Amino acid sequence: MVSFRNFFTAALAFSVPISAAITPAEVVTNIKSITQKSLALQAPAKDISLVNGPLVLIGQGPFPKIILGFSDIVTTATTAIAQMQGMPKEPAGASTDAVFEAFREFVRVHQALLNILIGKAGLFQTVPFIGQPVAAVLRQVEQVVDTIAFMLIDTFEARAADLKDEAGALSGTLTICIDKYQGLALKKRSLRFARREMVAAA
Template sequence: MVSFRNFFTAALAFSVPISAAITPAEVVTNIKSITQKSQALQSPAQSISVVNGPLVLIGQGPFPKIILGFSDIVTTATTAIAQMQGMPREPAGASTDAVFEAFREFVRVHQALLNILIGKAGLFQTVPFIGQPVSAVLRQIEQVVDTIAFMLIDTFEARAADLQKEAMSLTGTLDICIAKYQGITDGITKRNLRFARGENAAA
């Protein structure tokens, strides 16, 4: 579910000086920009294989591009969050509906990307250096998603329930993806400890 545990992110965004609150149409544009960035990462994610995945160790293969792309999404989303500071609450109507539709499309596209990554995680149960950087950048994504969702729900109250539902769905998929990649690191660490103690690594 949407945790809203990252109000610190929002607080940082709120500290950025804003000359004027943006319009709902500009919110839609910002969300669509993030959606396009997420869409562009689906192809690299699909190309992940047991052969090219470990190339991340030398800065090659699809993972560096994916991690960099996620970092770009975080930067773009953080800017969008700052720009939304000071927006007045929007009444029900076409503008509010357009923001919801843009957010729903973002959720759909981003979940598709995350599901690809979830499917690929199983390839790397013995490659510890893949899990940590992926799970770390996914946590940053989760932070900005939580903050954007909170701000949208607060500003576009007429579609608050719908926005909440979409945000909860996306956060659930993010949590699964983070757990998959964190599990790579945790699982290997546990196996290494068993080896060090002379225990059966498969136990």
């Protein structure tokens, strides 16, 4: 079962007034837009190497593109969240099924991207400064994805169980990816602490 750790974010989203409720077809369009943005990041993610990864320090290489791409996903998702305010409960039927299928495809594409990044994280055990900016933007992605999933589950109750399953699977992959890159930053702090201990013992 999915664990939504950002109910505060969802609560804030629900407080945003809008002039008219979005339709299920527009929800599908928004989800597909986010899916395409995620798909577009797979190529630069695959290009990450031990040589070009550290170029993030000078704003070059694939990581800046990926971080900017994730920020764009957050912006697009935030707009979609605002547009979903005030949606009435949608009954079982073709519209609800279309929303679920769009969300399932997003989960598939986004998990593929995250799994690429998880694999690439192992290249940078000795260059931990890469971890923090990636982990930071991934936490922002996690917040908006949790909020969208929460709203979809609440609105499209006929597919709530299926949506929870997909959201739970994505949440698990996001957690692993965040931990991998956050772990690089933590390792940096651990190395500093170890050096201080060695100096103190000398």
